[in-house]
Amino acid sequence: NAGVTQTPKFQVLKTGQSMTLQCAQDMNHNSMYWYRQDPGMGLRLIYYSASEGTTDKGEVPNGYNVSRLNKREFSLRLESAAPSQTSVYFCASSGDRASPPQHFGDGTRLSIL
Amino acid sequence: KNEVEQSPQNLTAQEGEFITINCSYSVGISALHWLQQHPGGGIVSLFMLSSGKKKHGRLIATINIQEKHSSLHITASHPRDSAVYICAATIGGGADGLTFGKGTHLIIQP
Numbered sequence: 001n002a003g004v005t006q007t008p009k010f011q012v013l014k015t016g017q018s019m020t021l022q023c024a025q026d027m028n029h030n031s032m033y034w035y036r037q038d039p040g041m042g043l044r045l046i047y048y049s050a051s052e053g054t055t056d057k058g059e060v061p062n063g064y065n066v067s068r069l070n071k072r073e074f075s076l077r078l079e080s081a082a083p084s085q086t087s088v089y090f091c092a093s094s095g096d097r098a099s100p101p102q103h104f105g106d107g108t109r110l111s112i113l
Numbered sequence: 114k115n116e117v118e119q120s121p122q123n124l125t126a127q128e129g130e131f132i133t134i135n136c137s138y139s140v141g142i143s144a145l146h147w148l149q150q151h152p153g154g155g156i157v158s159l160f161m162l163s164s165g166k167k168k169h170g171r172l173i174a175t176i177n178i179q180e181k182h183s184s185l186h187i188t189a190s191h192p193r194d195s196a197v198y199i200c201a202a203t204i205g206g207g208a209d210g211l212t213f214g215k216g217t218h219l220i221i222q223p
Contacts (some may be wrong), residue, residue, distance in 0.1 A: 042117070
């Protein structure tokens with residue numbers, strides 16, 4: 001019973017490189033979310049998808065793009081990584097379209113040099 | 114914007130002590146959540162409250178809607194309770210997720 005699975009768990013990038021963080025949930029949830037967590041700050045919403053085929057910006061979307069590939073998968077892409085994007089990234093999901101996240105992945109620790 | 118504030122930021126206590134973590138919010142909310150983040154980083158949802166009180170094992174969460182305040186209590190604390198406890202609020206319709214406090218880092222010493 002995996003829940004929300006994020007890959008990779010750790011990644012080091014150089015400034016300007018691109019990468020995609022993957023997230024998949026096996027709970028048939030409608031809503032999925034991407035957050036970042038920085039020291040001294042609460043989790044901040046980057047993007048969310050209330051249902052398959054829809055995505056919306058959250059509080060800190062600049063420098064990121066997302067794709068809701070299907071109901072299971074929601075990916076986060078950094079097109080040109082910057083040191084300010086060094087963070088821990090969490091994917092989350094919830095069953096209802098209008099419900100906040102209830103299930104979180106284990107996080108991806110990303111460092112941009 | 115700091116719509117959700119937690120206190121204390123850090124708390125160290127001895128095993129067996131009664132622990133209280135506070136959360137206050139400045140806007141109307143539809144629900145208040147408490148989450149636990151383990152030392153390894155994983156986040157688990159503990160409670161979702163819109164009124165009153167909820168209890169699960171040694172954990173108790175309360176909310177006072179009029180005072181815009183919630184508390185998380187841990188009775189008979191144990192070193193395995195050491196974690197970051199995060200308060201979060203569903204503001205408005207909730208479709209865009211949660212607004213999080215900065216977390217309380219709790220250490221329970223044996």
